[in-house]
Amino acid sequence: MIAETPAPASTFRRRRPRFGDAGLRVLAGVAAIGSLLLVALLTYKVVDEAWPSIAQFGLSFLWSEDWNAVTGEFGARDLIWGTAFSSLVAVAIAAPVAIAIGLFLSELAPRRLRAPVGALVELLAAIPSVVLGLWGIIVLGPFLQQHIEPRLGDWLGFIPLFSGSPSNVGLLPAAIVLTIMIIPIVASISRELFLSVPGDLKQGSLALGSTRWEMVRNVAIPQVSAGLVAAVILGLARALGEAIAVSQVIGGGLNFSASVFQPADTLAGRIASQYQGSTSNLQTASLAYLAVILLAMSLIANITAQLIVRRIRQRMGGAH
C-alpha cells in the first residue's frame, strides 16, 4: 500500500506489516466514511423508490384512508393508526415491566441470580421475530380468541376498542408480540442505567433511613430518568419497525376498525405482505412511501434517544 521505508539494519523492523500507519488509517477511515455514505445512500434510494407515489399523493398520503390497488388510490392513515396503536400499547405494557426487571437485576435480586436471570432476559431478545410470530399466530392468537377476548368483550364491550367478535388475528396479539420483543431491550438498558448510579448516593440514601424502594424512587430513578426515557424510545422504535411478526399475527385487515380484536395492519406489516405481490408501479412506490415514513420515524426516535444519552454522559462527565 505504502512505499517501503529504506530497510533499517534491525531484523525487527524489516518484518513490519505490509501496510504502514497511513495505509491502515486510510483503510479504516474509508470504512468509517463508508458507513456514513451507506446511511445516506439508503435514505436516498428508499425515497427514490417512493418518488412516483410521493409526487402523486404528496403529504395527503399520510391522512388518506384508501388503499386500493384497483383504483390506484393509496393512503397510509389506517396503517399509521395500526402502527401507533400496536406500538404504543406494547410500550405502555413493556416499559413498566422492563424497568422493574432492570431494577430487579441491578438492585433487588440476590447476587447469585443476577447474571443468570439477566442472561435469560437477553435470550428473550434473541428469539427470531419470525419464530415469535409463528407462536403468535398458532398459540397466542387462538388462546386470546377463546379465553381472553370474550371476557374483555363482556366487561369492556361498551368501549369501541373492545367491541366486536373475538378473532385469532388482530391488533391485540400484535401488541402482545411486540411487548415481548421490546421488554428485553428496555430491560437491559435499564439495568445498565441503574448500575451506573453511584454507590455512595444509594448508600447515602439508605443511611438516611430510606427503605430500598424509597432509595430507588427518590435517588436512583431521578438520577437515570432521562436514560429511561431514551430506553423507552428505543423500544418504541423497535416496535414501530417490526414487520415480520406483526404481519403474521395482525391479519392484514384492509378495513379500518376501532376494535383491537379485529384484523388491522401496520406500515411495516403492509410492506412485508404486499411488496412481493404488488401489481402496479404506483403500488410498489406507495409501499416504498410507507418505508420512507418508517425510516423517518426510526431516525427521529434513534437520534432523540442518542441526544438524550449524550447529554447524560456530558453531565456525568462534568460531575466526576
Place this chain on the structure above:
Amino acid sequence: MSAATPPLHLRSSTGRARRRRLVGRGMELLATLASVLAVALLAIVVASVIKEGAPALSWDFFTKAPAPFGQTNGGIANSIVGTALMTAMATAMALPAGVLIAIYNVEFAPPRVAEMVRLVLNVLAGVPTIVIGIFVYGLLVVGSGQSAAAASVALAILMLPLIARATEEVLALVPASLREAGLALGGTRARTVVRIILPTAVGGIVTSAIVAVARAAGETAPVLFTSSIVANLVSTDVHSALGSIPLSIYVNSESPSVHDQQQAWAAALVLLVFVLVLSIGGRLLSLRTRRQIERMR
C-alpha cells in the same frame, strides 16, 4: 446495597414505618414478578416450539428439500444451505468492515468524528430491517433479479453496526499501557494495532461476529424481497435466489395446511436452537474475554 436488615427505626412497627416497609416490600415483589414474567415468556415460547417442532424432526428433515405440493416427508435442506451461505457471505462483508470502523474510531478518529460515526452506526442499527430489504431490493434486485448475494448484502448491512459497536467496546477495553508499550518499543501505530491490540481483543471481536450471525440467521425481512422466489431444491448458486430457514418458517406459518405448520414449527426449532446456542456461546466467550483483558490492567 447491603440493606439486608432494615434500618433500626423501621423495625419498630408504628403505623408509618410499617406502611413504608410494606410499600417497599410490595414494590420489590412487583419487580420480582416482572422478572419472573420475562423468564416465563421465554420458557413458554421455547416450550411451544419444542413441543410442536420436535415430533416433525427427522433425518429427512435436515437432508431433503421440501416435498412437492401435497406430499409429505420433505425437509428444509435447501433453506439450511441457503441460510448458511448467505450468513457466511454477509459475515465476510460485515466483519472486516465493522472491525476497520472500530479501529478507526478507537485509534485514529478525532473525538468529534468518532462521535459522529457512532451516531450513524446507532442510526443504522435502528433502521427497520424491512426498510433495509426495500433498499437492497431497489439497489440490487431491480433489473438483475433476486439472488442470495443480494440478500447477503442486506444481512451484512444489518450486521455491520452490531459488529462495529461491539468491537469498538472491546478495543476500548484494551489497557492503554499495552498500546503505549507497543509504541515505546518502536512499533508504528498500525503495527501496534495489528500485533498487539487486535490479538488482545480477538475474543471480543469473535463474540461480536457470533452475536451478529445469530441475529442475521434469524432475520426474515431482509431476505423477503431479495431472495424469496425459490425452487424447492438444494442449490449453492448464490447468483440465484436461495431459500432460508426464517423464510420457510414465514411462508409455512401462513399456510392453512397442518403439515406446513408442522414444518414451520420444526424449522423454528432448528433456528431457535441455533440462535440460542450462538447467543449463549457468545455470551460466555465475551465474559471470558473481558475477564482476560481486565486481568491485564
